[in-house]
Amino acid sequence: MRQILADLMDAASGRADYADVRHVTSASEGMSTRNGRVDMVRHDSDAGFGVRVRIGGAWGFAAARGTEKAAAEGALERAIAVAQSQPLVPGAGPLAPEAPARGSYATAVEIDPFEVSLEDKLELLLAADEGMRGDPRVTLTMAQFSAYRQDKLFASTDGAMCDQRIVECGGGIVATATSDTDAQVRSYPGSHRDHVAQAGWEHFAGLDFVANAPRVGEEAVALLSAPQCPAGRTTLVIDGEQVALQVHESVGHALELDRVLGREASYAGTSWVTVPDLGSLKYGSEQMNVTADATSPGGLGSYGWDDEGVAGHTFPLVKEGVMCGFLSSREAAAEIGLERSGGCMRADGFARQPIIRMTNVNLAPGDAGSLDDLIADTDEGLYLETNRSWSIDNRRLHFQFATEAAWEIRDGERGRLLRNPSYAGITPEFWGSLDAVCSEPSWRLWGLLNCGKGEPGQAMHVSHGAAPARFRNVQVGVA
Amino acid sequence: MSSLELAERALAAAGGADDVMVTVVTERSLMLRYARSRPTQATAVDDLTVEIAVARGGRVGSASTNATDDEALARCAREADVAAAAMAHTTGEDGFPGFPAPRPVPASETFDPATAELDAALGGAALKQAFDVAERHGVEAHGTWTVGDVETAIASSAGIAVAERSTDSFMKVVCIAPSGRSGYATAADRSVSAIDPAALAASAAGKATVEGEPVSLDPGEYPVVLESYAVADLLGQLAWHTFNGLAYVEDRSAFSGRLGSKVASPAINLSDSPRYPRTFQHGFDSEGTPKAPLPLIQDGVATGVVHDTASAALAGTHSTGHANMPGGSPFGPIATNLVLVGGGAASAEELCAPIERGVYITRLWYVNAVRPKETLLTGVTRDGTFLIEDGKITRPLVDMRFTDSALGLLERTQALSADSALTSDGEFYGRRFANGSVCPALRAASMRFTG
Numbered sequence: 064m065r066q067i068l069a070d071l072m073d074a075a076s077g078r079a080d081y082a083d084v085r086h087v088t089s090a091s092e093g094m095s096t097r098n099g100r101v102d103m104v105r106h107d108s109d110a111g112f113g114v115r116v117r118i119g120g121a122w123g124f125a126a127a128r129g130t131e132k133a134a135a136e137g138a139l140e141r142a143i144a145v146a147q148s149q150p151l152v153p154g155a156g157p158l159a160p161e162a163p164a165r166g167s168y169a170t171a172v173e174i175d176p177f178e179v180s181l182e183d184k185l186e187l188l189l190a191a192d193e194g195m196r197g198d199p200r201v202t203l204t205m206a207q208f209s210a211y212r213q214d215k216l217f218a219s220t221d222g223a224m225c226d227q228r229i230v231e232c233g234g235g236i237v238a239t240a241t242s243d244t245d246a247q248v249r250s251y252p253g254s255h256r257d258h259v260a261q262a263g264w265e266h267f268a269g270l271d272f273v274a275n276a277p278r279v280g281e282e283a284v285a286l287l288s289a290p291q292c293p294a295g296r297t298t299l300v301i302d303g304e305q306v307a308l309q310v311h312e313s314v315g316h317a318l319e320l321d322r323v324l325g326r327e328a329s330y331a332g333t334s335w336v337t338v339p340d341l342g343s344l345k346y347g348s349e350q351m352n353v354t355a356d357a358t359s360p361g362g363l364g365s366y367g368w369d370d371e372g373v374a375g376h377t378f379p380l381v382k383e384g385v386m387c388g389f390l391s392s393r394e395a396a397a398e399i400g401l402e403r404s405g406g407c408m409r410a411d412g413f414a415r416q417p418i419i420r421m422t423n424v425n426l427a428p429g430d431a432g433s434l435d436d437l438i439a440d441t442d443e444g445l446y447l448e449t450n451r452s453w454s455i456d457n458r459r460l461h462f463q464f465a466t467e468a469a470w471e472i473r474d475g476e477r478g479r480l481l482r483n484p485s486y487a488g489i490t491p492e493f494w495g496s497l498d499a500v501c502s503e504p505s506w507r508l509w510g511l512l513n514c515g516k517g518e519p520g521q522a523m524h525v526s527h528g529a530a531p532a533r534f535r536n537v538q539v540g541v542a
Numbered sequence: 543m544s545s546l547e548l549a550e551r552a553l554a555a556a557g558g559a560d561d562v563m564v565t566v567v568t569e570r571s572l573m574l575r576y577a578r579s580r581p582t583q584a585t586a587v588d589d590l591t592v593e594i595a596v597a598r599g600g601r602v603g604s605a606s607t608n609a610t611d612d613e614a615l616a617r618c619a620r621e622a623d624v625a626a627a628a629m630a631h632t633t634g635e636d637g638f639p640g641f642p643a644p645r646p647v648p649a650s651e652t653f654d655p656a657t658a659e660l661d662a663a664l665g666g667a668a669l670k671q672a673f674d675v676a677e678r679h680g681v682e683a684h685g686t687w688t689v690g691d692v693e694t695a696i697a698s699s700a701g702i703a704v705a706e707r708s709t710d711s712f713m714k715v716v717c718i719a720p721s722g723r724s725g726y727a728t729a730a731d732r733s734v735s736a737i738d739p740a741a742l743a744a745s746a747a748g749k750a751t752v753e754g755e756p757v758s759l760d761p762g763e764y765p766v767v768l769e770s771y772a773v774a775d776l777l778g779q780l781a782w783h784t785f786n787g788l789a790y791v792e793d794r795s796a797f798s799g800r801l802g803s804k805v806a807s808p809a810i811n812l813s814d815s816p817r818y819p820r821t822f823q824h825g826f827d828s829e830g831t832p833k834a835p836l837p838l839i840q841d842g843v844a845t846g847v848v849h850d851t852a853s854a855a856l857a858g859t860h861s862t863g864h865a866n867m868p869g870g871s872p873f874g875p876i877a878t879n880l881v882l883v884g885g886g887a888a889s890a891e892e893l894c895a896p897i898e899r900g901v902y903i904t905r906l907w908y909v910n911a912v913r914p915k916e917t918l919l920t921g922v923t924r925d926g927t928f929l930i931e932d933g934k935i936t937r938p939l940v941d942m943r944f945t946d947s948a949l950g951l952l953e954r955t956q957a958l959s960a961d962s963a964l965t966s967d968g969e970f971y972g973r974r975f976a977n978g979s980v981c982p983a984l985r986a987a988s989m990r991f992t993g
Binding site for chain 1: 571572573574575576577578580581582583584585586587588589590591601602603604605606607608609618621622624625626628629631632637662663665666669670673682684685686688714715716718724792793794799872907908909910911912913914915916918920921922924941943945968969970971972974992993
């Protein structure tokens, strides 16, 4: 395969200003239960070439399935034809320089999740499913496991040749309790049943679903009769999972340089941040420190090289509240005069071209101790846990989130459970109200599998490191 | 080798299993993207998926591959068989009733040979037309142009052997003025010759350049006129959460226990109509079940939900031809060809006439369910939001967030336009599948805006 890719890049040299090729072999395994029965077990695999060329500033990308040299050559011809068919791109400059990627990268895996028997996996899922169904008002229980493996070989006309094996696995459980007019949901460890990490079976086995299942079912039932979360402005203590999604939606996406430059205006949207803001924009309070870290152990945004051969590395996005970095590609970085790409180009499989994506965009831990310490330090407010819905405008400025559950905080104590909590805000005001982040032991990576972007659509796996955090004077009860 | 021949080869590879369904989806597609009146990305795909589903003991195990050699097909069949065996072994003999028996599939209008050529030069010319129109209006054009040629074939041990080749085309133009105001227009059709790039660009540019400084409205309830794009956004959410037969039987749908009840204005007549001339027609679903028109809301009364074989078994009824994967998706079946019958108003502009002060919405964005059983949604307006004063659009509005019930909006619907359009989002996550809703514009007495 290495020879096929090397020959292809030789053939592309001279016909394109730049070209790269990935051969990607992907496999995934997914299974789930539903109300005590196995609902789904499936195994998916594919393999193919993705060839990308840049000619006169216009990109052409073509994907072809298989492992044969002829398929790769056909994709190269199609990519060149597509690039040449488009209108000219006046003033297109060179890509930001990058040393040719060479070497290998592999996820650290203790137990290969694909080698654990289906029976063992299903037994664990069914036990967790059963544990949630103690009350007849629990009308739907689900438990899910998923594993992914990707072998990727990359070469470019810059002389890159590197290979990577990335393994991910994880899952989650959820219980729905219903009444005539209401349906309430509780999940563990996060929403959407997809708490996945770049790791082996040990990650999934360590989540301890069976022990948590009864609480999940009981809380879903309790929410049916819990008081409605009141409306108004108050202090919020938000759990790490929801903070992670808040970082994703209102920080990570807003700092993607393609959005900032207007390249995604017709679909994903633009950004409230501009290029001249770099280094001076007050994004949040001094408690706010955010990095893009493609080296976080276990992160779904960790890798040796991105999909245009830039080595994964770490750089700050927000330092003590001031915006100081963008997620970028070689093209976008060069366009605004950065010395180097942020190494953020990733593609969803062989049949999609790389676009700017988040790596692990992490909110650094603070010094507020544990969640209990933070609640004890809060006179009055709400504690919100587990995302239920999310929506943000196309500039990543105005957002509204709902969580599965809330608890009153009074005099430093966690009080009554409340249903249907929601909150809304404006990105810099909200992050400006951050006054405490829990300490390192409460910090963890939260995986997301469904970050949608690009046309045709691409669903990317990303992680965000976060700990519970406190925000003052937030509007709640909007939904 | 045709897709159906490949499906039959894969079926033979799974010969040891009793109840097997093989689906082959072959995709050739081209998508060009552009921004700021320049090309930005271009993706050409040539790929296929062979999916083998084995039903055993009331469970369905599945596997897929994009390799077509004998060894790969045999491996895929083994993986599906092992999955089904593990499922049945673990949980006993109840559940999925088995893949359906063959039934005649009605003819559909699905294919246009010229579109299937995936002519990149045609796409390049479309971009150029949009750029030229945008320049004349002093705005920049952003968007996509795409064409696809997809063949779906299903073969089963029960005797199903069907295939359908479909083309689709879609163009989106978002024009952004130097002021930051934007306008939106799209077109979708099985034939690329039906797409008029210049007309789309002119429509989008017109919205981006409506005169006047944008004004803000306080949160509250206002009368609204929703263009067909916005109506389709709302109906798409109802398709996931309300018309979904699995959500219905699991008591998570707003229709659970309410079929036969009034749920919307008497002006609302909504169906899933897979052979409607202007939609992306499909003759059969992912289980080879023939598709047929299915009323969902008639004269404001909830009349139906969609089913695949699995959800139908739970509900004690039959599949309506809405499976989106063999054996049923964990997310349930979905209506992919919604058609909302229009009314008497000539156009969206005419719908504005009775409104003293209200909001005109071109499209919605990032719409998500807050509480699906209440059909409570939230999202924001985008790319063409205007103030209606004394029956006319007068000024641009700053985009607003709504938080409201989708069925509530249909209950408050006062009138619909006679003209309607096929609205597709053209996103194509995963394997390409063209779908969309045919919708008119509508006027509702109120919509709740929360910021």
